[in-house]
């Protein structure tokens with residue numbers, strides 16, 4: 001695998017981890033770009049208070 005290749009991984013806990021994301025644009029429901037870092041995690045459990053990002057609430 002290329003070291004800088006954008007990768008999306010669904011983890012065992014349910015969060016979705018995006019790495020090497022400099023080339024990735026995350027859009028909201030209206031198509032507006034949401035600022036991100038080079039690595040970020042998206043919530044896939046629905047418990048986060050920081051949607052669309054995982055805030056660790058899936059552990060509770």
Ligand code: FES
Pocket residue numbers: 013014015016042043044045046047048053054055056057058059
């Ligand atoms: S997956 Fe982490 S808060 Fe939902």
